Amino acid sequence: MANSCQGDLKYLTDCMFFINGYCKLNDTCCYRHCREAVEQINNCLKWPKTCRDVNCPYRHPTKTSEMVPPSSKTKSLVSIFWDIENVPIPKGQKPFDIVQRIRQKLIIERSLHEVDFSCYCNSITISESNQISLHHANVRIVHVPDRKPGACDRQIMLDLVRFERICHSPATVVLISGDIDFIGILNGLRHQAGFRVIVIHNKPAKEELKATVNEHYPWELFTVQPTVVVNDLKSIENERTSRAEQSNRTRHSSRNRSLRRRDPSPNIAARQRAIANNQDIQKFQCPECKNEYESIQSLRQHQSAKAHQFNCPVCDEKFFTTIAQTQHQKDKNHYVLDYKCCQCNRYFAKIESLNQHQQATGHILSSSEILNQNEPIRPQTMNNDNKKDAQRIILEGIEAMKQIYLKKSLKK
8 A cells, every 4th residue: 555655646755866966867757856855854744644745845755664753763874984194183182082073963963873983094103192092982993004195095995885885875974084086986975876975174175075075074173172271271371471570570688788680480381381292391401510400591500600611721711512612712713722743833732633643644753852742832822932932941852852862872
């Protein structure tokens, strides 16, 4: 009786192909093509007993199993495919929270039955904390070891084809990707297989991809930061400002009437960022005593108090780092050249540099010059009187060495 009744009411029965997206017969089709019914998910309660309205906004299904009330209907199937390389996890957010937002909007609110929730990537590129969060959210991580471009896309397409063979219309496919390469298979799933296709895309997604599917949502809809985080950031900023003002505040001493300044506070902003990212706080080490400090201001204060600085050998100016000392010596030409080659009159700052020069050039020193080499001279810091005295001492030493060698030769 039900089959004969439906045969007489073809013009009032919804076309299955039109409901799923496309009917080749168009106006020549003997079944009903109602655009308002496509946008509905509820069946008409008066169908097929009393409803005879061709423009009824509710659905008029063909199968008797679909004529039961919606409360006793079997839930439609849905499967979610996440291209995590194309749509990555935002920094500072948990994948568990993102997955729960997606399930709430696309599965729970539509009363669908989830078949699978998979993300595709090379597992080496995902941090261990994100993998644990995905595992807790019951998301299957499909490891794609191939590092060639498009390897994850090909794996997703294979799984979409498998899902099409296993499940039938009316099933739902949710793809989290903005890649234009999926436009062909999504078009086939919607118009040929009759699936409902939903895409969650990123900002660079093309308009063609959005026009192909039934529904599309931006990725930012599921990754919005909660307001609590914004309040925390404001409180951290206010705390940083108040401490900075307090560190620069000066106090007058009532006893000696001297102006004193408090010790500079550590870098609060850097510490807050390090704590938020679960990283170790950067510490600054003294180059002399190896003590560590949390701020560069504390290190500079320690170096000034303990005289752990680098001095220029010419002008005795003090510097906190060797780089600053070297730059000062280059700018002022404050180099001390202690050792001289007696053959070419070149000066060197170290005895090792002089020995290397002598071995390379063959400028071998005599015995008298070897004795004089132990007493380095400083040509850049000597005045004219000191230079004359040094020359006189050198000549006297040479004459003394000659007398010693003459006496030894006569004895032999």
